[in-house]
Amino acid sequence: MAQIFESLVIRHTHRLPAPEGSAGEGTVAARQFDAVLASVGFKLSAELLERLSGLSEAAVMHTARRTLRVVREMVGDHVRHNAYFIDFPANVPGTEDFWMRCVAEACGDKASRGSHPRQLSRQLTRGAVNLLGLPAYGRYQHTYQEMLAAQDELIASAGDRITVLHLGRDLEDELDDLYLALAASTTPLNEDDLRDLKILAQHRALGPRPEAIPVREIRAVINEARLNVGADLLLDTVTDVLRLACALSGGDVTLQEPTRFRTLPRPLRRGLLAGLDAVVAANPASLADVHAHRERFKRLGERLHPHEYPQWPHAADVFAVARGEKEARSLGSRIEELLDASDVLGAVELLGSAPGRLFRALDLLLRVAADQEERDAVIAAASRAAPDVSGRVVLSVREHLHNRARESGRPRIFVNRRGRAWVTPDLRPPVPAGDRDRLIAVLDAEIRRRLPAPGRLLLDPDVLDVALPLSGRATAAGLGVLPRGSISPVDGEQLRFFVYWKETERRTDFDLSALMLRADYRTDSWLSYTSLRGVGGRHSGDITEAPDGASEFIELSLDRVRGTFIVPQVNIFAGEGFEEVEESFFGFMLRDREQKGRPFEPATVRMKSELRGVGRVALPLVFRRGDDGRWHAKWLHLYLRGVSEGNRVEENQASVSMVVRALVEREQLTVRYLTGLMSDGAAPMEHRDGETLPDGPVTYIGLVRPQGLHPDSRVITLENLRDLIPG
Template identity: 25%
Template sequence: MNNLQINEVLLKRKQQILPSSILKGEFNQDLKIEVAQLNNVLMKLGYRLSYNLTQYLMMTTKEYILEVKVFLLKKIREMVGYAREMKPLFPNFPQVVSSMDVVDIIIFNIIYADLGFDRDAFDKVLNLFGIVEDEIKEEDKNISSNLKVIDIASLEDLQNLIIDMINSKTVYSKQDKKDLEVLFEYYAFDIKQILPEKIYFKENMVYIIKLFVVKGVDIKEFSYLLKTYTDILRLAVELSDGDTSLSQKTRFKNFTRRERKILLQLFDNCKVNLEDMLRHRQMYLRLGEKIHPGEYREKYSKAFKAFDMLRNNEDEIKRNTFNHKKEMYFKNRDISKILEVLESRPGEFARSLNRVLTSSENLHEDSFKVIDRFIKLADNVPIATLLSLQEYFLHRNDLESYRVFYPKGNISKVYALENNLQELDENLCSYAATSIQNKIIEILSKKEPLGKVFIDKSLEKYVAPLKMRDTSKTLMPIERGTRIDIENKKIRLFLHWVENTRNTDLDLSIVLYDEDFYEIDDVSYMNLKTNGCVHSGDVRSAPAPKGGTEYVDINLDKINEQCRYISVCINAYTHEKFYELQECFVGYMDLNKKLKTAYNPSCVKFKADLTSETTVSLPFIIDIASHKIVWCDIEYTSLGDINNIITNSNRNTMVVKSILDTYKPKMEKLARLNAIARGVVVDDISEADIIFTDKKDNLVDAIQNARIITPFDTEIISSELL
């Protein structure tokens, strides 16, 4: 297949492939067997071919079908986590663990600690210990009808994907960047022709500019996009492979003389804004050390003066900054001056609205007029921000014991503060939420019409993908807090990893909580079983190429009746960070049939790669009452010498509670607001021009004319709905 990397992007993001074979123009009946065999192996991985792709393949050649087969099997196995061997420590898991008493398990762990790395000796001990392989029963032949459909893509589909990604209204995730890099490799010239005059997020903008620079395009060609000092700083950070959110330190590269001149010219062309520089003073000073503005003080005099003022006149600059004025007016309790300064920056007004309303209430001002003044400026606030703000005021007085914060650009530094927020008048909160929603509808109404819109109720489970910057790579991209239906009462959690040069011990554990988040029990390497839960055993090394795998089987019908939530935890006992491993992924399977092996990719319902610079991961929570998986995707570094579920207990509980207590805009709301503003909502799916659903795979062949948008089409949502 030509452009394998392009097809990899399309397969991951759209479940499509772009064909490259020349058609013969007629069906070849002799190809039926090859196409059927391809479909058969795909079904075992949880996928199938669409009718359109089946038709296409039967008009190609055996050689081309083989190319498609090799490509699809390799990539889908990577996507669903199909590793070489994912055997549990105990043969015949989970039966053998369920039948062992506590004494047996303790003795087994002692033996394993000494002989676990000598597989031959370990197998002999298993036999002596009375653990033997039972006769394996044949796997059920029935294959689930709930399969993901691989469809055929057109060049127009590919171009639309590129346009949607460039026009994203959310910051790129790591996976977005990797995919864009591939697209630019093949289509950089064409992409340049469709580049808009404005790229919504500055972090996205500088990444796109960097991709062009790598392809040999001069930075000067993008000077029209770089309008502020911070834009140029972000570009310098991006060119140095740093954090363009500017929340972490960057070690700037040694720029060439040509690059230094270009950056200084860009600074010289901008309107002087010393406050912009003061916000990230240390970073600008380090950049100045790399581009040497003093060396070109005559040629780029404005740039030199700006850097010189920043270095030598910090206090003078501070006295005239926006933040200094804002904080002074808050301190003086001067609402009119607060509003006056905030109205110059609508985005900052949005972020400060709760604080202004609280101050206004305390001073007995007309707080409803404060909201009205904000709404007049809200056209200049991102829809994603307005959605989050509206959701906040809907639940403003649902006060919890503490508030949890996830710092931008570094979610691993999650922290909590005691919730001392003052309650606001319910009528005021309701007025704020209603006013903001009406403004969202007004802004959306200026976009292209949608026609007749059908909205599946299933979208209520999905959080709108507004902040995907630092999410883990998953089988299907979803936002934190999204709830996924558990389709069977029995599920199997899995953790697989392959170490690098030293023995690496990861631990898969679960913690059981009651309704009030008190710990009831746990299952881990220290406690292999409890009611309804069985652990597969403590794997303490995962050498390449096979790696190591741990499982936990859960029967939701047999769980302790006091249990409401189950938290899934991954701890790097030997303190390796996840990104240091060759491979590491976690997920769960739906045990809807008897399995021939411990791991069956066709049963995988969710899978996420762990690649962060941390040593603890809380991938998801099981809500037993609602029969749902709640996606957390929270990772942090353990502070203790021993890294397990006991030493991190308090922090884990805080994260679990915060995820379940946090209110975020749902995908159903985003779809409905767009439908109200831009179209007509219909109840009959057959009448729709646009279908919002999470069941695309069941509709691909049935509905040909309607456009289907799922919660996983993040590039479409970000580009067209926000």
């Protein structure tokens, strides 16, 4: 268990809990450890190297073995990345030549044709051959070791990625800090972080807890751990209890997916019913919340048997409302009735009791207001309610209003909590510009009021265009992954994408493709298994099954690419989905033109993200060439529905183009916006890698933590970027 906890700390913080062991002379072993780490793009901080050097050689080697397993998985080097073409990217044949070679080999090799030579002959007679059935197609024709022998060793470059591992505190202290940081997050966590929090909560259920747990699904995970050990629960709505019931049944605590409630032991049933009773007794109006999840509450009641517990009558009322036997009118129905009667002022007054609902309805209220007096009332109500609205919602509305001025006539994109994206025409009437600007000023003032005084603010310029993580679900788990909408520079000559997947039960075929678009988002060309060579690019070859895992690659010479956009995508051609396979991830590498190396070299990996979405087409990010010729990446983390079988880049280019355009042309609130408010117009200090750091404590915001910061500094990096979002 200690190894699991240690891996959590390393992945989330890039700190290695203080290594333990007998004292000794471990300098040589520590430097060897550092050298091996460099081969996968990591290194030890000077402080950590010194700590390890004072331990025995055996203690250093024990630490090294555990740590290397974790960092190799972080970068995707824990699996074997083979390529169909043994010396990719060299000697990739033309598509037609390759297919003809496969057919010729099938015709000339009786053993490979098995017992179906007539079937192949009939296909050739008809002029159409099933490529998937050819023995040489879609299956590795060489071993991983043979591929390594055919490839050159990596030529190290100054541009290779280096991720520093810092010295942490004792493991228990690091676990406490990580648990409290995740539990107190002001934004929802992604599925992987929520799973990690569950592990920590089970270990820390009776320990310290944050002063506030603002995100409801996080509260559900913590309540599950507390209920299992008999601790008091953190409940103030009936929906909190419903989320807890979903957690106990292994279901979705976000309530986006249906949950099959299990038959729970009597102690857990009593805990849920007592919680429901206490919530309703304290606030009878909370019964109105039942309507939002009526069917779920009905099914839950069938499992809890509230009639067996007459001591909790308020809990029974919850299920009576769900069955329609007791009336509890919802706020939504009352608001809808007022708006149907064109009573905007009445709706505004009623929404004053629900600040979050008011903020989510601001656009609608401003659009349906009959005159300036009603719009003034809406803005005044928003100003009064702003201090009681979560920082995440205030920032989301601020971002919405900024784009509202720019969306007229443009497609409107929707993205659900699972990353599924779809685009529709924007048919909404505009919000009056003057009222929109007044409301934006109110929101800016509220955010500025909540931000802490930064003291000496030190910024890495590369972090300024990173989008604020208003939801952790907008960011996939992985290494070097930025929130949806972030923009980051691409400094390299050779861009290489990779995808890895391993099927669970059924034959599964993922296809890595790259769609090149012109400035007007029309298709220029693509690379895929149907187009192995294109302008400036090579595809590593199609793999059609992955019982032992499989990889595909695409390499592009950026100065030879036509068009303005490069859109890598992963299409599920057949088999299991992204959430069904045993493992799947995507990433990209950057290399110098003359830099040799194997198809997968961890030291050149700039980003590796898990593929976990409900669609059949994954769009991790898009690369855009600016007017100055430089390339930048904009992060998407999107999934398209696709079709059940046979997804191909040729078939989905129109839908991909629409989604890419909608998100590329949308502007997210970034770190630049928030630090501008934080510094109140004063220019903060900038710091680039290698520059001298200030002597005293600072508030540092950057992509990675630099070595040598004052120990009392507040540090915000990608690992804890959510801490920027005020509560």
